[in-house]
Amino acid sequence: MRRCFKVEVQPTPTQLKALLQHSGNARWAYNWGLAQHQAAHAAWVEQGKPAKWDGWPNAIALHKDLNALKKRDPQDGGVPWMFEASKCAPQEALRDLDRAFKNFFQGRAKYPRFKSRSRGIGGFRLTGSIQVAQKTIQLPRIGRLRVKPGDHGYLPWGRHSAASVSEEAGRWFVGVVGPESDEAQIEGLPAVGLDLGVARLATLSDGTVIDNPKALAAGKRKLKRLQREVARKKKGSSRRRKARAKVAKAHARVANVRSDALHKATTMLAKSHGRIVIEDLRVKNMTAGGGRRKRGLNRVLLDASLREFRRQLEYKGKLYGCEVVAVAAHFTSQKCSVCGHTDRGNRPSQSVFRCLSCGHEANADLNAAINILEAGSCPDSQNACGVGVRRGGPRVTSQPAVKQESAGTG
Numbered sequence: 001m002r003r004c005f006k007v008e009v010q011p012t013p014t015q016l017k018a019l020l021q022h023s024g025n026a027r028w029a030y031n032w033g034l035a036q037h038q039a040a041h042a043a044w045v046e047q048g049k050p051a052k053w054d055g056w057p058n059a060i061a062l063h064k065d066l067n068a069l070k071k072r073d074p075q076d077g078g079v080p081w082m083f084e085a086s087k088c089a090p091q092e093a094l095r096d097l098d099r100a101f102k103n104f105f106q107g108r109a110k111y112p113r114f115k116s117r118s119r120g121i122g123g124f125r126l127t128g129s130i131q132v133a134q135k136t137i138q139l140p141r142i143g144r145l146r147v148k149p150g151d152h153g154y155l156p157w158g159r160h161s162a163a164s165v166s167e168e169a170g171r172w173f174v175g176v177v178g179p180e181s182d183e184a185q186i187e188g189l190p191a192v193g194l195d196l197g198v199a200r201l202a203t204l205s206d207g208t209v210i211d212n213p214k215a216l217a218a219g220k221r222k223l224k225r226l227q228r229e230v231a232r233k234k235k236g237s238s239r240r241r242k243a244r245a246k247v248a249k250a251h252a253r254v255a256n257v258r259s260d261a262l263h264k265a266t267t268m269l270a271k272s273h274g275r276i277v278i279e280d281l282r283v284k285n286m287t288a289g290g291g292r293r294k295r296g297l298n299r300v301l302l303d304a305s306l307r308e309f310r311r312q313l314e315y316k317g318k319l320y321g322c323e324v325v326a327v328a329a330h331f332t333s334q335k336c337s338v339c340g341h342t343d344r345g346n347r348p349s350q351s352v353f354r355c356l357s358c359g360h361e362a363n364a365d366l367n368a369a370i371n372i373l374e375a376g377s378c379p380d381s382q383n384a385c386g387v388g389v390r391r392g393g394p395r396v397t398s399q400p401a402v403k404q405e406s407a408g409t410g
C-alpha cells in the first residue's frame with residue numbers, strides 16, 4: 001500500500017489555463033471512452049449476444065483510437081486541440097475508465113457515469129518527470145507550481161513518476177504517491193471520536209487522554225501575574241513599559257507551548273487513524289455547550305484552540321490519508337453512550353457521567369467522545385487522492401445499465 005500525499009497549489013493565470021485545459025481533455029477522453037464502451041456493448045446486443053460478453057475496449061486500444069482522432073480534421077470528428085496539452089491526461093483518464101469498469105464488474109462500484117462539467121472541473125493525472133521541492137512542484141507541460149505556504153515541505157521530496165491534480169471549489173490540489181509502506185499499517189487504521197476540552201486537550205473515544213502540557217498552565221499563571229503587575233505601574237512610566245515587554249514575552253511563550261502541543265497531538269492523531277470525528281464548533285457554540293465551559297479568557301482560548309486543532313487535523317488528514325469529519329453533535333455531553341438516554345441530569349458534575357436510565361457510569365469526556373464517534377460513523381470515506389473506489393461504498397451487482405447520456409465535451 002502506498003499513501004497519497006496532497007497539497008494545495010497556487011497556479012499563475014497561465015498555469016491555471018493549462019490546468020483547466022488538461023482537466024477538460026481528461027474529462028473529454030473519459031466521456032468519449034465511456035461512449036465507445038456503450039457502443040461496443042450495444043453492437044454486441046444487436047448481434048444477438050453471439051458469445052459471453054468478455055469485456056470492453058481497453059485503455060490501450062482506446063488510446064490508440066484517440067491518437068488517430070487527434071490527427072484528424074475537427075469537421076471529421078477529430079480532436080487536434082488535444083495536442084496543446086500533455087497526452088498523459090487523456091491516457092490516464094482512459095485508465096481510470098478501465099478501473100471504473102473493473103470495479104463495476106467486480107461489484108465494488110456503480111456503473112461509470114459521464115463526467116459533466118457542471119458537476120465540477122474534476123482533475124487529471126500526469127506521468128513523467130515530476131520534481132518536488134520544499135515550496136514548488138514541477139509538472140510536465142504545466143511548469144513549476146507554487147505550493148501554498150501552509151503546506152510547504154509536506155510532499156515527499158525529489159523525483160516522482162506520477163501526480164494527480166484536482167480542483168475543489170476554486171482551489172487546486174496536487175497529490176503524489178509516497179514510498180511503499182506497510183499495508184496493514186494503513187488499511188487497519190482505526191476510527192476515533194474526539195472530545196476537545198479545557199482541562200484536558202482531548203479525550204479519545206478509545207479512552208486515550210491527551211493532556212495539556214504542564215508548561216501551559218504554568219505559563220498562563222505567570223502571564224496573569226505579569227498582567228496584574230502592569231496594571232499597578234503608573235501609565236507612561238518606564239517601569240510600565242518594561243512590565244509590558246515581559247507580558248508580551250510570556251504571551252508568546254504560552255502561544256508557543258500551546259501551538260507545539262496542538263501540532264504534536266494532531267500529527268499523532270492523523271498518522272495513527274483512518275478516520276477522526278470531531279464536533280462542529282459552530283454548532284456547539286450555538287447551543288452554548290450546556291454551560292459546561294468557562295466564560296472569559298478560558299473560553300476565548302479554548303475556541304481559538306479548537307479552531308486551530310481542527311485546521312491542523314484537516315490538512316494533516318489530507319497528508320496522511322486520514323479522513324476528518326466534523327459532526328453537528330447535539331447533546332453529546334448529556335447522552336448516554338450505552339443506552340442513548342439523553343438528560344441534563346446525567347451529568348452530576350463536570351467530570352462524571354452517570355446515566356439516570358441504565359446506570360452507566362463513565363468519565364464525562366469519554367462518554368462524549370464515544371457519542372461523537374457514533375455521530376460521525378457513516379460509511380462514506382474516500383482515499384486522500386480522491387481516486388479509486390470508495391471504501392465501504394454501495395455494492396452493485398446488477399448488469400451494466402447501458403444508457404446513452406449526452407457526453408459532455410466542455
Ligand SMILES: [Zn+2]
Nearest residue numbers: 336339355358
Ligand atoms: Zn444509559
